[in-house]
Amino acid sequence: MFKLRDISIRNKLILMQVFTSVVVFGIVFGVFIITDVNSYKQRKVDSMISLAQVIGTNSISSIQFQDPEAAKKMLADLHNVAPEIIHAGITNKNGQAFASYSKIKADSFKIPVLKGKAFSFAGEQQLFVSNPIVSNNEIIGDVFLQVQLTELQKIKHDKYGLAFVLLLVALVFSFLIALMVQSYISKRLLKLVHAIKKVGKTGEYNKTLEEDGKDEIATLIQAFNKLMEEIKESQKKKDEFIGIASHELKTPLTSIKGYVEMLNVLEQEQPKKKFVEKTLNNVNKLERLVKDLLDVSKIQSGQLKLDIKEFNIDELLDETIIAAQMVSGTHHIERKDHPDNKMIFGDKQRIEQVLLNLLSNAIKYSPGENKVVVDSEKTEKELIIKIRDYGIGVPKEEQINIFERFYRTKGVSVHISGFGLGLYICRDIINRHYGKIWVESADKGSIFYFSLPLKHSFTTQQTQA
Amino acid sequence: MNKILVVDDDLDILSLVQVILSMNNFTVEAISRWEDISNKIAEFKPNLVLLDVMLGGADGRDICRNLQTQAATKDIPVVLFSANPEMGKYIKDCMAKDFVAKPFEMAQLLKTVRTYVN
Numbered sequence: 001m002f003k004l005r006d007i008s009i010r011n012k013l014i015l016m017q018v019f020t021s022v023v024v025f026g027i028v029f030g031v032f033i034i035t036d037v038n039s040y041k042q043r044k045v046d047s048m049i050s051l052a053q054v055i056g057t058n059s060i061s062s063i064q065f066q067d068p069e070a071a072k073k074m075l076a077d078l079h080n081v082a083p084e085i086i087h088a089g090i091t092n093k094n095g096q097a098f099a100s101y102s103k104i105k106a107d108s109f110k111i112p113v114l115k116g117k118a119f120s121f122a123g124e125q126q127l128f129v130s131n132p133i134v135s136n137n138e139i140i141g142d143v144f145l146q147v148q149l150t151e152l153q154k155i156k157h158d159k160y161g162l163a164f165v166l167l168l169v170a171l172v173f174s175f176l177i178a179l180m181v182q183s184y185i186s187k188r189l190l191k192l193v194h195a196i197k198k199v200g201k202t203g204e205y206n207k208t209l210e211e212d213g214k215d216e217i218a219t220l221i222q223a224f225n226k227l228m229e230e231i232k233e234s235q236k237k238k239d240e241f242i243g244i245a246s247h248e249l250k251t252p253l254t255s256i257k258g259y260v261e262m263l264n265v266l267e268q269e270q271p272k273k274k275f276v277e278k279t280l281n282n283v284n285k286l287e288r289l290v291k292d293l294l295d296v297s298k299i300q301s302g303q304l305k306l307d308i309k310e311f312n313i314d315e316l317l318d319e320t321i322i323a324a325q326m327v328s329g330t331h332h333i334e335r336k337d338h339p340d341n342k343m344i345f346g347d348k349q350r351i352e353q354v355l356l357n358l359l360s361n362a363i364k365y366s367p368g369e370n371k372v373v374v375d376s377e378k379t380e381k382e383l384i385i386k387i388r389d390y391g392i393g394v395p396k397e398e399q400i401n402i403f404e405r406f407y408r409t410k411g412v413s414v415h416i417s418g419f420g421l422g423l424y425i426c427r428d429i430i431n432r433h434y435g436k437i438w439v440e441s442a443d444k445g446s447i448f449y450f451s452l453p454l455k456h457s458f459t460t461q462q463t464q465a
Numbered sequence: 466m467n468k469i470l471v472v473d474d475d476l477d478i479l480s481l482v483q484v485i486l487s488m489n490n491f492t493v494e495a496i497s498r499w500e501d502i503s504n505k506i507a508e509f510k511p512n513l514v515l516l517d518v519m520l521g522g523a524d525g526r527d528i529c530r531n532l533q534t535q536a537a538t539k540d541i542p543v544v545l546f547s548a549n550p551e552m553g554k555y556i557k558d559c560m561a562k563d564f565v566a567k568p569f570e571m572a573q574l575l576k577t578v579r580t581y582v583n
Contacts (some may be wrong), residue, residue, distance in 0.1 A: 124551045250548035251475050254567040258481040262570045
């Protein structure tokens with residue numbers, strides 16, 4: 001259904017202006033035409049009554065001497081005097097026709113319905129006028145005139161035509177004026193909308209708009225700027241907190257990890273050695289969780305910045321596979337493609353983080369298996385990296401959700417630890433590289449893909465960050 | 466060619482790094498006050514400085530830049546270490562040789578240090 005709120009403000013403004021001017025001009029022209037027509041009619045009635053009076057006065061003697069021929073002759077003169085009269089007649093005091101005149105081709109004369117001094121209009125087409133013939137204060141008959149209002153039709157036609165043309169001109173002018181006004185208003189509004197959209201998309205809250213003027217839109221811009229300032233302030237506080245938390249959490253963790261690692265080297269006696277190993281494993285797990293949580297805070301406060309450089313992705317793939325292989329005693333990670341020193345632009349450390357995350361997931365979610373396959377495919381525009389496992393797989397209905405924060409796969413028969421942050425972080429990192437990350441099901445297990453553009457598509461702003 | 470000066474305001478980490486490096490046949494001096502760095506370098510003449518970034522009251526990056534621009538200390542390589550992994554991006558900026566993120570793996574710390582001293 002047609003809804004007013006669905007029309008853009010721009011069009012509403014134009015519509016309003018055009019509508020208002022059409023209504024105003026319409027009323028003005030209407031009143032003008034009606035007054036004009038009425039005054040014309042009044043004048044016509046007056047002049048016809050005067051004419052009827054003259055005819056009446058001149059026909060007194062004809063009536064008194066019963067000479068209808070003389071009266072008829074006088075009426076025939078009307079043909080020259082007032083050509084718009086189509087019928088004229090004189091009746092005696094009994095209302096019977098005494099003399100009449102009919103314009104050639106005009107309808108036959110009818111007995112007038114009017115009596116005394118009177119007039120009536122037959123629509124806008126004809127005017128009937130009658131006037132008594134008075135002699136010595138006695139009514140001796142009536143003069144009756146039927147007038148064709150051809151001129152009125154013409155006047156009306158002309159006036160309506162003129163009004164229509166003027167209305168069109170007014171319409172065009174008001175449309176042009178509205179266009180100018182709206183472009184001024186909507187330009188500023190759109191600028192604001194653009195700024196808000198940009199902030200929503202990039203999470204950069206440092207955008208402020210120039211305040212121009214004192215109207216409602218300027219107030220809106222002011223409110224926007226104030227909001228940006230407040231967000232910036234709270235972001236700053238949050239960033240400070242992340243900084244402090246990061247430092248304060250990691251400092252003791254560094255000590256714990258370091259000393260436990262040393263104990264692990266020094267202690268050879270069982271079961272002490274086993275206890276130390278377990279402690280170390282858990283310290284490492286804790287370290288990863290702290291890192292992930294801090295990364296998520298950074299992502300959310302728009303603080304995760306990439307350090308974009310050109311690097312050899314094939315080398316990184318090999319290094320990462322070795323690193324992941326080192327921590328997995330159960331799986332063999334196999335590289336299917338042939339490295340050919342592909343160079344890409346990106347944050348090497350963050351891409352490594354994504355690879356490690358996907359590899360460790362592949363291992364974690366395929367207990368009892370022993371194979372993970374890494375493959376890559378280069379297209380014209382992008383490089384696609386595939387990591388395939390032969391594990392429990394991801395059900396189709398969960399394939400979108402697994403990249404959400406704190407999402408954990410449902411219906412997993414084995415307990416798998418983690419916060420459900422890894423893939424969320426991966427997705428953010430890949431998105432910031434203008435790439436995509438997704439998962440597909442295989443016959444057994446799943447394949448995680450991510451793509452990275454081969455061309456340098458980062459803005460200067462990001463490379464500087 | 467195996468003298469290392471470690472600077473960190475966290476005493477536990479300081480002694481941890483000292484123990485790890487000593488166990489691996491490095492001669493180590495460890496200080497927690499950044500104000501003592503100049504004197505210590507003059508006296509100990511280290512072959513490498515392992516420098517924390519977030520020192521109480523001072524930024525390791527500034528200290529590093531200072532050391533690298535002074536004639537007496539510019540040839541001593543500096544490796545930064547910090548709990549903030551973002552600091553790794555600044556090593557070129559402050560003329561440090563390398564960066565180690567905390568918490569670190571022992572092997573990784575040793576590998577980095579051995580790149581610059583033997």
